[in-house]
Amino acid sequence: MLISPVPVAAGYPSPAQDYFDGRIDLNAHLIKDITSTYVVRVAGESMEGAGISDGDELIVNRALEPRDGSVVVAVLDGELTIKRLRITSTGVVLQAENPAYPDIRVPSLSDLVIWGVATRCLHHV
Numbered sequence: 018m019l020i021s022p023v024p025v026a027a028g029y030p031s032p033a034q035d036y037f038d039g040r041i042d043l044n045a046h047l048i049k050d051i052t053s054t055y056v057v058r059v060a061g062e063s064m065e066g067a068g069i070s071d072g073d074e075l076i077v078n079r080a081l082e083p084r085d086g087s088v089v090v091a092v093l094d095g096e097l098t099i100k101r102l103r104i105t106s107t108g109v110v111l112q113a114e115n116p117a118y119p120d121i122r123v124p125s126l127s128d129l130v131i132w133g134v135a136t137r138c139l140h141h142v
Contacts, residue, residue, distance in 0.1 A: 111123065
């Protein structure tokens with residue numbers, strides 16, 4: 018007598034069974050460089066237009082080069098903020114993604130450090 022090496026469903030067959038290929042390694046999907054990647058928790062609503070809400074976690078890579086349009090963790094005069102980086106002909110702007118919050122035009126004598134570039138947002142549902 019032969020015995021099936023795979024259990025056979027006695028109820029409704031799962032459509033996901035055809036697509037299951039083992040465990041999902043979230044590190045492989047979300048992190049490109051483990052030595053320079055951090056998770057930061059968002060506080061506030063200034064980035065809601067970008068899909069980033071209060072309490073979400075951002076995956077931030079410190080090794081990436083910030084570019085115009087990147088969502089960044091910035092340190093401006095010692096204060097941390099998450100904003101969209103805009104590099105204009107008149108200077109640097111940290112852009113909010115919520116009309117209730119003003120953009121921050123960075124004065125030339127300010128101390129601005131781009132701490133890292135956000136690569137993913139882990140949003141709670």
